[in-house]
Amino acid sequence: MENFTPTDRTVVRRLPKRASYDRALVHQILDEGFVCHVGFVADGKPFVIPTAYGRLGDTLYLHGAKASRMLKALAAGAEACVTVTLVDGLVLARSAFHHSMNYRSVVVFGRASAVEDPREKLAAMRAFSEHLIPGRWDEVREPNERELTATLVLALPLAEVSAKVRAGAPVDDEEDLALPVWAGELPLRLSAGEPVRDPLVVGETPPSESVVAYARALNKR
Amino acid sequence: MENFTPTDRTVVRRLPKRASYDRALVHQILDEGFVCHVGFVADGKPFVIPTAYGRLGDTLYLHGAKASRMLKALAAGAEACVTVTLVDGLVLARSAFHHSMNYRSVVVFGRASAVEDPREKLAAMRAFSEHLIPGRWDEVREPNERELTATLVLALPLAEVSAKVRAGAPVDDEEDLALPVWAGELPLRLSAGEPVRDPLVVGETPPSESVVAYARALNKR
Known part of the structure; x- marks a missing residue:
């Protein structure tokens, strides 16, 4: 798999050594998470809404009721920024300043479009379900015509994407290493x-x- | 404690019965979470960045290095939307369509300002630390002058705020209740x-x- 190509928006400026454009890593983070935070602009102002998602290949799917302000804005062509964050642990240093978190995050920029093809729509619905809890789809009643019609499914291409990862021990200043304080990671x-x-x-x-x-x-x- | 007053932005349109403007509930959600997603607009486009936060009374504090694009944008007066989401469980229905999540979330809109007063800045640093892990502040080395100078602390007033909560069992259609499928909540x-x-x-x-x-x-x- 080829890496994603950094763009002006996805090139990580702060702590660039934590950045990655590795497609397999991005997929892995997206597949482990199940809540994303969707940012969009309405009347010039930012909105950030948590929602579920699914992934098939290099497409991220969002869905919800047709009345959703967020989905309507995105379906109308508003730019989206979708962020998924996994918290892996607290990083506990000897100094208050160097406390941190271990995390893996993905940021996706782009424009989503409504999925009209009924087969793709059903496949996306299956992806939401299997993403939330694998195997459940085959145990429950599938969506019917009315439910499919009531649901707006959006496809956001995974094209402008970056990941950011922090792992491992705290990084304290040299002169603090002698402090008799327990330091390390508390995994979450x-x-x-x-x-x-x-x-x-x-x-x-x-x-x-x-x-x-x-x-x-x-x-x- | 008085409730928050809904505004045009915070009045919850989708599933309004899940909405709350209860100040104690908002504080509780903010105090249990420790990662927020900060939305802001730069060059007309949305950005959503995960970061830590602290709370003192009705002020939410954000912080980071002075070079942070997000902090610089907010300190310059950009509107922010800060969202905190706690996932409480998977809601497993008898139909794929009625699957959901139990969650508690808070959305804060507003403009942040840089904290210049050294005492408030130190209090905010203590709030970040105590928010992440209570009691740690007294065990570790406090920030020194250089670290305080290198850190940008922003204060965002908790004024335009809403919470949204889903709890409890799935809500299936009447005609699906007879299906021999286990349904309920898987707490997370x-x-x-x-x-x-x-x-x-x-x-x-x-x-x-x-x-x-x-x-x-x-x-x-």
Whole structure:
């Protein structure tokens, strides 16, 4: 896979050694995250809205109700900046100043367009579902005509993209290294609790395989 | 505490029953999160950058190096939209369409200004530190003159603010309730792993109380 080409917007200026344009890394970060923050401009002012997403190849899909202000703005051609951030840990230094976080983030710039082709739309819906929780799509009722019509799906090409990664130990000033203070990383991760059954579930139906497998994978990470 | 007053920008249009302007709830969400996504407009285009933050009363503080494009833009008076999102769980319905997430989010609009007063600046630095990991400030070396000078601290008033919360079970269509599919919520939470010691730590120094307490509080949640 070829790297993404940095552009004026994606060239990382602050701490450029943390930057990456590696396509496989970008895909990996996007596939591990599941909430993105979508930035757009309306009346000259910035808006940042959290939402779910899916990815197929080099396309990022967003979706929602047709009435969504964000989706309407993007479908009308507004520039988007979509950011996905994974927090991997707290970086605990000997000095307050050098505290930091370990993280992996991706920033995507571009214009999205509405997906009109019903097959691509259904594939995107499947991608949202499989992205949120793999295997679930085959366990549940697929979207019907009415639901597909009510849903606006946008495709944003992964073309102008950068990743940024910080990992590892704190970097303290030389003269602070002798301080008798514990320093290092406190790893953070998302984990799953016990599934909470909807009281309306019929009969004895146990948690589906997708739910059990997802929780297991998350908790083993 | 009085509620925030909705404005044209903060009145929640999509799923307004999820909206809240409750000040205590907004503070609670901001205090539980520790990464925000800052949106701003540069050359007419949107940028969304993840960063740490702190809160003191009704002021949200951002900080970073003076060279940061984001901080420079905001300090110069650019409008900001700062969003904090906490993901509480996956909402697993019987139909693909009704899948969702449980979350709590806060959106803040406004203009930030640079903090010049050295006492407020130091208080903000302490707030960043205590926000990231309570108790740490007293264990480590405080910022010195050079570090304070190198840091740009911005204050954003919490005035134009809204929260949005989804909680609870999936909401399926009546006719899907009879489907023999497990439905409910898979709770997600951030948890801490084993602290990773910086190999340069002197002597036998064990993890500080702040690190142990933080991990414990997170894992007990």
